Amino acid sequence: MIVGILAFHGDFAEHHQVLQSMKIRSLEVRTVEDLHCVTHLILPGGESTVMSKFLESTGAGKEIQKRVSNGSFAVYGTCAGAILLAKKVTGKHAPRALGLLDITVERNAYGTQAQSFEEEISIKGIRTPLRVAFIRAPKITKVGTNVEVLAKHNGDPILVKQGRMLAGTFHPEVRADEAVHTMFLRM
Template identity: 45%
Template structure:
């Protein structure tokens, strides 16, 4: 059986890094900018970038509604940073009129850790992984609320408590941070296992 074809939404953001991580794990990775490319993939990665810009570009490329339809009908997806925002059903502190693709029963807060100058890196303990992953947080969101079907895989402590930064719901996975930065591909492997399962 051939490996699944994993699309990486290629409107903006860390596209090359995700393609490289997936390819290194033996997946067939391809970029997605048009509806016909989306129709040809078995799963989708939504990379970090700027979530409002990505929605505008998706609309311009005629991709917004096809993305929503594929996600609503069970397309496995992995969203990182802005990708987490895109997969969220609800946003706190969003830009005026900001839209999402939806699918994950979570509420996210945009730029929750602060502005660009507040970006940071550090170890993140992820449920199911033996060792922490290296989390790179760049104007990152965090999860404010999770629905009953959402499993929290990782949390990060801040001055006002602990906040979820990695979640899974069925075959949807999302992280506040950028696992594609660096050479640790365990979260991409976890996603491929979800796709295969």
């Protein structure tokens, strides 16, 4: 198993540290060629518009779409990564998403950086509640019929799964918690 982490922009280093603590081999993905040797891919938090332009300009977005469609790897998107996976994105300056996960996401729905917060959440399939960070978080406003909601905050989905795709609006990597990464690696 080799986990790729999109490493053009965002908090990819934090994901790498979590995987390293789990003794999981990871690779910083910066080119289409890097995608060819990974079994799993993490799309980290960061600026979704910048990441979208990178995916489009390098051809990495098309490669991810192809690999997800043929089932050859699993993908986990956190925050901006969840935005990139979505079929539809709303809000100001919505980026071009990959359109893979049957959800609608509202960009920066919880407000500005100053309105970021931490919360204790319960996740289906994980025994203990986790304390996670919501940083300029998106909000999942609609889920398709084939999407499983694994966690909610104030009634809104915050962690969803469809096939071999996992998307969360929060950052478990900021607190170096391994539980969600473990769930992802089992996909």
